[in-house]
Amino acid sequence: MDGERILIVEDERAVARGLEYGLSKEGYQVLWADTGQLGLELARLRDPHLILLDIRLPDISGFDVCRQLRAEGHRQPILILTARDEEMDTVLGLELGADDYVVKPYKLRELIARIRALLRRAYGELTESRRGERLVFGDVEINLEELQVKRNRQVVYLTSTEFRLLHLLASHPNRPYTRAALIQAVWGYEGGIGSDRTVDVHIRHLREKIEEDPAKPRWIVTVHGIGYKFQR
Structure with missing residues (x-):
């Protein structure tokens, strides 16, 4: 572009x-x-x-x-x-x-x-081969065709960065990501640019939007000493 x-x-x-x-x-x-x-x-x-x-x-x-x-x-x-x-x-x-x-x-x-x-x-970041993809877990659906997330069939508003973060984690279930890896993959920063705080706040936002109990997340879990993963 x-x-x-x-x-x-x-x-x-x-x-x-x-x-x-x-x-x-x-x-x-x-x-x-x-x-x-x-x-x-x-x-x-x-x-x-x-x-x-x-x-x-x-x-x-x-x-x-x-x-x-x-x-x-x-x-x-x-x-x-x-x-x-x-x-x-x-x-x-x-x-x-x-x-x-x-x-x-x-x-x-x-x-x-x-x-x-x-x-x-x-x-x-979305190629044509991925645009028809749908990911479903529990009552949550990620629709790449419409760049949309639904929970209980209701649209959940996500920013573009939140959407990319959720899609990355959900596409690789049970794979732990460090904050540095998420910064590079989702924000596209390299060479130490970016803040752990930015990642943590976005993770908290996602939990508040898709988890039944954000304080006890079912899907996006903390991997102590490493970072986060999507648990299936």
Whole structure:
């Protein structure tokens, strides 16, 4: 996919212009919003492939933007930009449906590497040979044709990253994955990029959405000292 649209929601003009310049050189179409409300409007009107979202905005917070977009069913990757002293806020961002976060100051090359990986995983990971596949376990069904998950015949809303994570685990039952392996396979990051916290929050989200009792998971279980596996 060429010329993907990236929406930057960032009120600091210098930061936004630097991102716009760097991303444009990489061939991306860049949209910029300097307020949360404008970010919501552009996301709805232009349907960007990925959103770079600052937490601290002059009107509504990045948390509110993320929450609203996910509530409206927008599934594109959201990458949060946060300052070092706000790093604990990233947990809330992930809880609200963000796919990952980057701490300022960041290296532009690392940020672009994350963007490329998220776009590749979000839009290019399903081949035609896999699109007719269905996985059923208990009262849960994964439908790759429709990129949809149902529980008790009711649609379960998942972000694109949550969907990929669940599909990977369910496709390889009883195989333990380290967090590093999940980061590489699901987020597409290599070379130590990525956070264990990001994986743990996404696993918790999946348990809350598909498990009968998230505190005592039947399907997505912890493998102590290693990571996680899908138990059949």
